[in-house]
Amino acid sequence: MRSCFLVFLFLSLLLSLLCHHVEAGCFCDHEACTCSGDDIVDITGLLSESVCPSGYSYSRLVITRVPNLVNIPDGFGILQASPCSGLQELEVLELHQTGIQNWSSTLFQGLPHLKTLDISNNSFLTSYRDGVFEKLGGSLEELIAMDNRVRSLTRRAFAGLRNLKRLILSRNKIGYFEEGVFSSTGNLIELSLDGNILTDLENGTFLGLNNLQSLDLRGNPLQLLYPGIFSSFANTLTHLWMSHDDFVTFGGFDTIPTGLFTGMSSLVELSMVELKITNLTTESFKGLTNLRRLSLHGNRLTLLPKGCFTPLINLEELDLSANGMVCIPDNSDEYYPKLRFLNLSLNGITHLTKRSFSMLSSSKPTAKFPRLIVNISSNPIRRIEPDAFCYFKGPLELILAGEHQEPPSWASMANWPDNPFALVGNESIIHGLKPSEVIGGRSDAAAFCGPEGSLFRDKILASDMYKNSKYTEKDIENSLNSECPWMVPDELSPWQLAKLGVPGGKHGAIALEEGSRIYLLIIVAVCITFLLGALTIIMCYRTWSRRATQKVTMDVEANIGNGNGVGSHNMETLATIGEVPEKTDLLEKPKNGKPHPPVEDKEGSPKEHISRTGRRNSEPRGEELETMTAFGVI
Structure with missing residues (x-):
């Protein structure tokens, strides 16, 4: 019994640890006061004297996981009445995972000393009302609003933030930005817009x-940049990042x-990654x-x-990796004295000659770069x-394979x-000739x-490396004499073959785009054909049904007008149309199981009339007329 009780106690403790419910309340340590809990619906009275240890001053408040x-x-402004020392002059406020929907200017009133506001991870934050941060304009220096659901920025979204x-x-x-959205933030130094869906940036965007x-535009599907888009900060911008997904x-x-x-x-750093x-x-x-750095x-x-x-006379690092380059052009007449790092990995280079690294011919080692770094890994050489490798003027760090990779x-x-x-x-040192060495x-x-080394080079050419x-x-000879040395185009990727004019070559992404368009056109054509066919069938069926119904109605009206009954021949006509088989059965089946006697005229003969088609039919009886009326025959 005791063992069962212990097992029950253990399971209860385990369930309490796994439960996602957050107990409501606040606590303060020497760094900040933090409030969290599913049951918090108001912050009034949360920061009481009992949660604030004496001897500390709190200038940071974190409110998180309060849905x-x-x-x-x-x-x-209610913080002005808090007994916790320092909260009356709050400098850092963080609001995460809240249920706040009314992000208006009244929300941030009573915070005259606030310097940092972090409102990241709020699923209900979809837009900023005009002037929402205006009451913080005299003090706020940092505004962080990541991982929200804001779709556009209006002109006065950041109005009043003159010290941001x-x-x-x-x-x-x-x-989407409204023109002039940043017109009130003239002292802004860093702007991060990465991970959004910006496509076009017009000239007035950053006015x-x-x-x-610093401007971060990475992770945006940029497709149009107007000249002059960066003119507002052309003289001050030092770092610019742009990227997409190829x-x-x-x-x-x-x-x-x-x-x-x-x-x-x-500008000292420019990154333009996967922009096609x-x-x-x-x-x-x-x-x-x-x-200094270009990617x-x-x-x-x-x-x-x-x-x-050529304009990049102070360039130190150049990353040309993953471009599908088929060769390295001769840059011996160009001057890049400060270039120390060249990344040519993940390309389609097949032939290395003395001219391949002429771009580095004027580069010399420095205290910062004791060796020139060249990465040529993952190339089909x-x-x-x-x-x-005779063009270099100093020690070289040559990378043939990445760390933990087998030598090519x-x-x-x-x-x-x-x-x-x-x-x-x-x-000089070489990475990738031997694993982990x-x-x-x-x-x-x-x-x-030098010139005197020609015999040595001939000796290398006579070795087994070149004999086979x-x-x-x-x-x-053709490769060495060309401006772009390259060997055996069938060893290159389809995209490189296409760019070189070789038939049958297409880049994977380009082929995907073209294939997507073709499949889309095929699907649209099939859908249109199906709709036209269905419409044609419906129209034909309606026309046939209308004519058949008119014909039956005319026959029935003729029979009634002549005072004749409805004979079996006329019922066969109704049945052949395919619309009233049940009606025919109901008309022909007597209620008591016995056939109805024919209705005779005054002379005693059955009453008949001739229809427009020339058929003689008996006049329908009273019960038959009611049934035919109920089923819409007449």
């Missing part, structure tokens, strides 16, 4: 943000609008003279035109020329150290990369 707190009619410096609106459903330094069929744009970055000389960019020009990055990861840049990065088939250590990878230079280059690599090559000397 039944739907309204605070007197606003947070940080505005976080991440992961809402914002798709008034004259001091903005597998989503809508959003993105083919090329960067000319003049988009005009005058943005303060296919073309760059010499004007694409004009004006970004101080840019174009996940776009569709199969080929890079010469001079597209089929041939590496012996002098491919082309990362061979055959005849080491008489190997192209050994010529990366003294103090870093390999160093030859200390005498510089000597073999399936490519002819003509193939190799």
Whole structure:
């Protein structure tokens, strides 16, 4: 019995721990006062003296997991009467997972010292009323409103927030701004709009943000950027992030609008990830003279035109990964003295030559970057020329495979150290030639990369690494002499083949878009055909039914008009129409099981009449007429 009681007690305790019900109440520690609970419907009286340990001053209040707190009619001015020290001069207020629906300006009255307001994770927050934060304008510096359901921002949504410096609106459903929505937030420094559904940004969108330094637009299906969209903060913006998803069929744009970055000389970091960019020009990055980090990861840049990065004289890091590039163009006549990091992974590069890394020919190590970092992992490389790594002016960190990845088939250590990878230079390191091991280059690599090293390079070409090559000397010569060295197009992805003009090649996302359109057209055509066929059948049936009904009605009227009964021949006519088989049975079946005697005229003969069709029929009796009337025959 005792053991059963212990089991029951244990199960009760377990159920209480698993229960999602939150006990109502507040507690305070040395950092903040926190109120939560399913039963909280009003905050009046929650912050009593009993929950505030003496000796502490509380300037932060957190109200969370209160789904039944739907309204605070007197606003947070009631905190002025709280016995908890410091809450009268509240500086940080957090409202999470509440049931508040009336987000009006009265909600935040009585908070003259508030600096940070966090209203994230409120499922009922779908819009901001005009002037909702206006009473906080004299003190509020940070407004965080993430993971809500706001769809649009009206012109006066942030009216009065003249001291606001940080505005976080991440992961809402914002798709529309009224022009001038930020006109009252002239001191804003950081604006995050990531994870929304913005598509078009017009010139007046950011009007008034004259001091903005950081703008986050990642996770938006941007498809149209007007030149001059960033003009309000062209001289102050330092960080700009934009991204989308390449597998989503809508959003993105083919090329960067000319003049988009005009005058943005303060920008140091630019990220344009998976925006479906296919073309760059010499004007694409004009004006970004101080840019240090550029990411174009996940776009569709199969080929890079010469001079597209020329304006970026201070560039330090360049990410061109996952673009499907088939080659690295010769940039030997371009000057990038500060470039220290080049990411070419996840592309379609097949042939590495001495010109492949000419972009780094003017780069030299620094205290910040003791080695130049080059990532060429996940490329279908089929041939590496012996002098491919001879263009570097200092130690190199070469990445052939990522961490915990098996070395690619082309990362061979055959005849080491008489190997192209050994010529990366003294103090250079290579990742991916061996699993979980870093390999160093030859200390005498510089000597073999000069004119006197031709014999050594011929020795490498005569090794087994090149003897078993399936490519002819003509193939190799054509690749070396082209502006874009590449080998064997059938080793490339379908998209790269399409961009190179090879028949049958299509990029997966492009093929998906085209296939989706075709299937949609087919479905629409089938639906229209089905509807037209159904409409035709209905019209034909109605026409046939109308004519048949008219014919029967005319026959019955003729019989009645001539005073004749309805004979069996006429009933057969009704039955053949297919609409009144039951009526015929009812008419022909007598009530008492005996046939009705014919009705005779004065001379004693059955009364008959001739129908319009020439048939002789007996006149229907009284019971038959009632039944025919009930079934709509007459």
